[in-house]
Each structure stands twice: as structure tokens, then as C-alpha cells.
Amino acid sequence: xxxxxxxxxxxxxxxxxxxxxxxxxxxxxxxxxxxxxxxxxxxxxxxxxxxxxxxxxxxxxxxxxxxxxxxxxxxxxxxxxxxxxxxxxxxxxxxxxxxxxxxxxxxxxxxxxxxxxxxxxxxxxxxxxxxxxxxxxxxxxxxxxxxxxxxxxxxxxxxxxxxxxxxxxxxxxxxxxxxxxxxxxxxxxxxxxxxxxxxxxxxxxxxxxxxxxxxxxxxxxxxxxxxxxxxxxxxxxxxxxxxxxxxxxxxxxxxxxxxxxxxxxxxxxxxxxxxxxxxxxxxxxxxxxxxxxxxxxxxxxxxxxxxxxxxxxxxxxxxxxxxxxxxxxxxxxxxxxxxxxxxxxxxxxxxxxxxxxxxxxxxxxxxxxxxxxxxxxxxxxxxxxxxxxxxxxxxxxxxxxxxxxx
Amino acid sequence: xxxxxxxxxxxxxxxxxxxxxxxxxxxxxxxxxxxxxxxxxxxxxxxxxxxxxxxxxxxxxxxxxxxxxxxxxxxxxxxxxxxxxxxxxxxxxxxxxxxxxxxxxxxxxxxxxxxxxxxxxxxxxxxxxxxxxxxxxxxxxxxxxxxxxxxxxxxxxxxxxxxxxxxxxxxxxxxxxxxxxxxxxxxxxxxxxxxxxxxxxxxxxxxxxxxxxxxxxxxxxxxxxxxxxxxxxxxxxxxxxxxxxxxxxxxxxxxxxxxxxxxxxxxxxxxxxxxxxxxxxxxxxxx
Numbered sequence: 001x002x003x004x005x006x007x008x009x010x011x012x013x014x015x016x017x018x019x020x021x022x023x024x025x026x027x028x029x030x031x032x033x034x035x036x037x038x039x040x041x042x043x044x045x046x047x048x049x050x051x052x053x054x055x056x057x058x059x060x061x062x063x064x065x066x067x068x069x070x071x072x073x074x075x076x077x078x079x080x081x082x083x084x085x086x087x088x089x090x091x092x093x094x095x096x097x098x099x100x101x102x103x104x105x106x107x108x109x110x111x112x113x114x115x116x117x118x119x120x121x122x123x124x125x126x127x128x129x130x131x132x133x134x135x136x137x138x139x140x141x142x143x144x145x146x147x148x149x150x151x152x153x154x155x156x157x158x159x160x161x162x163x164x165x166x167x168x169x170x171x172x173x174x175x176x177x178x179x180x181x182x183x184x185x186x187x188x189x190x191x192x193x194x195x196x197x198x199x200x201x202x203x204x205x206x207x208x209x210x211x212x213x214x215x216x217x218x219x220x221x222x223x224x225x226x227x228x229x230x231x232x233x234x235x236x237x238x239x240x241x242x243x244x245x246x247x248x249x250x251x252x253x254x255x256x257x258x259x260x261x262x263x264x265x266x267x268x269x270x271x272x273x274x275x276x277x278x279x280x281x282x283x284x285x286x287x288x289x290x291x292x293x294x295x296x297x298x299x300x301x302x303x304x305x306x307x308x309x310x311x312x313x314x315x316x317x318x319x320x321x322x323x324x325x326x327x328x329x330x331x332x333x334x335x336x337x338x339x340x341x342x343x344x345x346x347x348x349x350x351x352x353x354x355x356x357x358x359x360x361x362x363x364x365x366x367x368x369x370x371x372x373x374x375x376x377x378x379x380x381x382x383x384x385x386x387x388x389x390x391x392x393x394x395x396x397x398x399x400x401x402x403x404x405x406x
Numbered sequence: 407x408x409x410x411x412x413x414x415x416x417x418x419x420x421x422x423x424x425x426x427x428x429x430x431x432x433x434x435x436x437x438x439x440x441x442x443x444x445x446x447x448x449x450x451x452x453x454x455x456x457x458x459x460x461x462x463x464x465x466x467x468x469x470x471x472x473x474x475x476x477x478x479x480x481x482x483x484x485x486x487x488x489x490x491x492x493x494x495x496x497x498x499x500x501x502x503x504x505x506x507x508x509x510x511x512x513x514x515x516x517x518x519x520x521x522x523x524x525x526x527x528x529x530x531x532x533x534x535x536x537x538x539x540x541x542x543x544x545x546x547x548x549x550x551x552x553x554x555x556x557x558x559x560x561x562x563x564x565x566x567x568x569x570x571x572x573x574x575x576x577x578x579x580x581x582x583x584x585x586x587x588x589x590x591x592x593x594x595x596x597x598x599x600x601x602x603x604x605x606x607x608x609x610x611x612x613x614x615x616x617x618x619x620x621x622x623x624x625x626x627x628x629x630x631x632x633x634x635x636x637x638x639x640x641x642x643x644x645x646x647x648x649x650x651x652x653x654x655x656x657x658x659x660x661x662x663x664x665x666x667x668x669x670x671x672x673x674x675x676x677x678x679x680x681x682x683x684x685x686x687x688x689x690x691x692x693x
Contacts, residue, residue, distance in 0.1 A: 210659055230524065
């Protein structure tokens with residue numbers, strides 16, 4: 001090279017090209033696990049969700065391929081305003097790419113809006129409200145594990161078929177309870193049953209006797225519990241005290257988690273029917289994951305379906321990013337790629353993500369074992385029915401989601 | 407109408423927990439001038455104590471009714487001796503902050519080890535089942551809770567208002583220097599009183615263990631309501647807090663029937679009304 005000046009230009013041009021090239025090939029990912037770390041739902045999400053996220057990062061093998069993946073977590077305290085503040089800071093300051101868990105429907109709907117506005121990603125594995133993929137659906141959100149429509153559809157239909165044609169609801173007085181009651185009512189009516197009453201109780205009540213007496217007086221065959229966590233366990237425990245099940249009425253746990261059954265003990269929980277999409281003892285894949293999970297979890301707990309969803313969702317997210325060759329830090333673009341690709345992991349099996357953001361996989365109707373049927377710790381469920389993925393969730397034809405072209 | 411009777415009775419049952427807890431708070435505030443925010447955590451410790459006695463040592467419900475309050479009471483007395491007594495001459499705010507901090511730490515430690523879902527505790531065999539009262543099915547255990555806590559409340563009232571020991575105590579709060587001049591060990595009495603108040607909280611915890619799940623946050627959910635009860639009844643008034651406890655349980659029960667959505671706020675609405683009309687509480691004397 002004769003001219004040192006032009007060599008300098010060429011050099012800087014090359015250097016510039018190299019940096020922009022590296023920018024397109026950005027291989028950093030920041031995952032934010034936003035969940036209830038200290039309140040009534042912290043056993044089903046909480047620290048266990050962070051463990052699941054870390055396991056997904058390790059199992060993806062991304063680090064060996066030159067990716068830099070970081071997991072951070074925070075406690076949203078079940079307060080939508082707290083959650084929105086954390087989420088805003090995570091996007092603006094921490095540069096978080098993806099929000100995981102985000103249980104509690106009220107919180108999820110708030111974060112859903114923010115994530116859309118900031119073009120980030122939300123894979124919700126904990127919230128129940130089916131609005132996330134219906135009227136409130138977003139090109140940045142995937143609803144991974146379950147929703148109120150699916151729970152109502154599976155448990156509600158099964159119980160009406162078994163003769164439970166009159167219902168009374170005990171409903172937690174916030175977005176989630178209202179959605180669950182609404183969706184279950186629709187299924188009950190459609191299946192030929194009747195809803196004869198309901199009572200709304202404040203979130204996190206400790207005494208349910210007043211509400212249970214009203215349910216008892218209604219003479220409904222089924223008492224549907226449209227609540228979750230500690231509210232459900234206290235309802236079940238106190239219902240047995242007031243002789244509700246002995247009196248011929250049946251309790252329907254519309255949303256129950258394995259942690260609730262564990263907390264109640266089989267003696268009280270036996271015979272309950274409810275729906276989940278993941279159980280640790282379903283097959284070899286779930287058992288292998290759960291064994292590794294429980295070794296790292298607090299009190300050697302088996303994973304809940306919320307925590308399993310965090311793992312499964314991240315595995316699919318990583319696959320999409322690998323297919324794209326780098327992280328574009330463009331939420332809607334990555335979610336679109338995730339919807340294109342079929343999902344497959346040992347926890348939820350083969351599945352897909354619909355255009356409305358609904359993750360599709362089978363739903364399992366379980367019955368809680370009798371104490372003498374249980375072979376060891378955490379051996380709690382009997383599988384009594386499976387709804388295939390394409391029938392488990394709200395059909396797109398009934399969807400109010402603007403992303404669905406009709 | 408039948409439903410109404412049932413709700414009244416259920417309200418009375420909840421009221422007995424409010425009464426036991428607010429009584430303990432009133433005793434502590436009246437005698438020590440400490441706003442004991444750790445009360446909910448100590449109530450929770452009582453329930454956990456019963457759980458451990460049963461599951462670790464195989465000791466059942468009846469002995470737990472005595473052992474748990476004593477054990478937690480001793481814990482309380484250690485707290486009083488090592489921390490609270492240094493705050494006696496200071497503003498209420500210091501005691502409130504310290505006890506609130508203690509509550510957060512205790513709850514955090516329990517939650518770290520036992521999670522948030524809670525642990526099961528069965529109703530003792532002798533009190534299982536229920537009876538049909540015509541208008542409702544009353545679980546025997548709930549009936550027992552009302553009778554027992556009423557007895558404990560009245561005994562505590564008698565001890566403080568009608569016995570010589572109670573007279574010493576009340577005198578010691580009025581004028582500690584003078585009482586000390588009569589040769590009475592005032593600091594020891596204060597420690598014992600704190601232990602008594604804490605023991606009452608733990609007793610309520612044991613009573614509630616078979617009804618609710620034994621959860622680290624069980625006290626945190628309840629304590630705010632109980633504070634409202636104490637404020638309505640008049641800070642430091644023994645009989646006032648007992649009566650208000652039961653009365654508010656009933657009012658809350660009725661709200662759960664007529665307008666359930668407001669059942670967790672009705673107590674606070676009442677508190678505001680009472681404070682507007684009679685700032686010292688229903689039975690409180692002007693300071």
C-alpha cells in the first residue's frame with residue numbers, strides 16, 4: 001500500500017464494518033423473572049421460577065456457542081403498580097429482553113401493556129386470565145401454560161358430565177377470579193348445567209366460613225372455587241370442617257397447583273378433580289427434569305406447572321434466537337419467529353404457538369390420590385383424562401383477538 | 407333468617423380470634439406503652455409451635471395449648487429484655503418500628519424455610535365433627551374456640567382489673583418510681599406482662615392452626631385488622647378490646663353476607679367513623 005492515508009481510511013472502514021457486523025450478530029440475552037417472591041403465590045412461582053430459568057440457560061448450551069445469557073429476578077408483590085415500575089426499569093435501564101413467569105392476572109395484564117409499548121417480550125407462565133390471548137392479545141406476548149378458558153373447559157365439562165349440573169361460585173375478587181368464573185359459567189351453561197349463585201371474597205382471606213355457609217345454603221351440587229393459592233387451600237380445609245363434602249356437595253378446584261395439594265395433605269385433598277398441563281410424574285421426560293429441579297429447589301419441592309413453563313418457554317425462545325443467528329432485541333420480531341417454529345420439549349411435549357399468542361399443548365384432568373394410594377412424597381395425582389391441545393383452548397373462531405384475521 | 411343466625415355465629419367465631427389478639431395488644435400497650443407490631447408474627451409462631459410439637463415431638467393439641475404459649479412467651483420475654491426495654495422512655499414510634507422490623511425478620515425466616523403455602527394441622531379427634539343446630543351445621547371445633555377464648559379473655563380481664571397482682575401492674579404503669587419504692591421489681595413485672603401478651607397471641611395461633619393452614623404470613627394478614635379493633639375499642643382498654651373484638655367479628659360476618667366485597671374494609675371504615683366521633687376509641691379515656 002503506497003498511500004498511508006488511504007490505508008488508514010481502509011483500516012477504519014474495515015474496523016467499522018467489523019463493529020456493525022458484531023452488532024448484527026449480538027449474542028447477549030437478558031432474562032427477567034418477574035414473580036411473587038414473598039406472598040401467597042411464591043411457592044408456585046417465586047424462587048423456583050428463577051431456578052427453572054437458570055436450568056434452561058444451562059441446558060441450552062448457549063454459553064458454549066459464544067452467547068452471554070443473564071437471568072435477573074424481582075418480587076412484584078402481587079401489585080400491578082409495583083410490577084409496572086420494575087418492568088419499566090428493566091426495559092429502559094437493565095435492557096431486559098424477555099419477561100418470564102409474571103403470575104397474577106392483574107399484574108400480567110399491566111405488564112402485557114407495557115411490554116407491547118416497549119416492544120419487549122412476555123412469556124406468561126403463571127397468570128390465568130384468558131384475556132391475555134383474547135381481547136388483550138399482543139404481538140409481544142405468549143401465554144404459555146394454561147388459562148381460565150382451558151381450566152373451565154376441562155374441569156367444568158368433566159364435572160357437568162359426571163352429573164354436577166348446578167353450580168355455586170366462590171370467587172376471588174380481582175381480574176383472575178372474575179375471568180375464571182366467567183369462563184367456567186360459559187362452559188357449565190353450554191354443557192347443560194346451571195349457575196345458581198356466586199359470592200366474591202377479598203383476595204387473601206383467611207376465613208371462608210361465611211362464604212361456605214352461603215354456598216352450602218344454595219344447595220348447588222358443585223361449589224366452584226374460582227380462586228387460587230392460599231385462598232383455595234383454606235377453602236378446601238374449612239369446607240371439610242363444615243361438612244360440605246360429607247353433605248353431598250362437591251368442591252371443584254378450578255385452579256389448583258401441586259404445591260396446594262402438598263400443603264393440604266392427601267387426607268384433606270383426596271378426590272379433588274382439577275386440570276393442569278404439567279405434572280412431574282407424567283413421563284420419563286418430566287421425571288428427569290423434575291428430579292434435577294427438586295435437587296436445587298427449596299425444600300426439595302417438585303416443580304409446579306408455572307415453573308415448568310418458565311423452562312419450556314425459555315428453551316423455545318433460545319431456539320428461535322439461534323435460528324435467527326443473533327438477538328435483534330426486537331420483541332415482536334422474535335415472537336413472530338417463535339410462532340413460526342413448532343415447540344418441542346420434554347416437559348410439555350410437541351406443540352405450537354398460535355397467532356394470538358396462545359401456546360398449544362394437551363390439558364390433563366387429574367384426581368388427587370387417596371393417602372393409601374400414594375407411594376411416596378409428592379406422589380399425588382392420578383391421570384383421569386386428557387384433552388388434546390387443539391380442543392383444550394379457546395378456538396380461534398371464538399377469539400376477540402385483533403391479531404386473528406377472520 | 408336462618409342464614410342470618412348462621413352468619414352471626416360465624417362472626418362470633420372470628421371475633422374470638424380478634425378478641426384474643428387485640429386483648430394481648432391492649433395488655434402490652436396499656437402496661438408497657440409499646441405498640442407491638444410483632445404480634446402477628448408471634449401469633450404465627452404459636453401456630454408453628456403447635457405444628458412442630460405434633461410433627462417433631464409427637465405432642466398433640468391439648469398439651470400444645472399450654473406449651474406453645476409458654477414457649478413463645480419466653481421468646482417474647484427475651485425480646486423484651488434484650489431490645490424493647492431500652493425503648494421504654496422514647497416515643498411510641500421507636501417501639502413500633504422495632505417490633506415491625508422483628509415481625510418482618512421472623513416472617514422472612516419462616517417463609518424461607520417453610521414456603522408460603524403452609525402446613526397442614528388436623529383438628530384433634532375429640533373435637534372432630536359437628537352438630538346440626540337447625541339453622542346451620544356447627545363444627546364442634548369452632549364452638550370450642552368461642553367458649554375457650556371467651557374464658558381466657560375474661561380470666562385475663564379479671565387478673566388485671568381485679569387481683570392484687572393486676573393492681574401492682576396498673577400502679578407500675580401509672581408511676582413506676584413510686585411502685586419501685588414499695589419494693590416491687592417493676593422491670594420484672596413488665597417483662598412478665600409482655601410475656602403474657604405474647605402468650606395470648608401464641609394461644610390464638612394454636613387455636614387457629616386446625617382451621618387455617620399454618621402459614622408464615624397468617625399473622626401478617628390478620629394483624630392490621632386487629633390493630634383496627636384495638637383502636638376502635640380504645641388503646642389499652644382491656645374490656646374494650648374484648649367486646650370490640652367479638653362485636654367486629656359479628657359485623658364483619660354480616661358484611662360477608664350482605665356485601666362480601668367490602669368485608670375486608672368494613673373494619674377500617676368503622677375505625678374512621680369511631681375516630682371522627684370519639685378519638686380515644688369507644689371505651690378509651692382521654693390521655
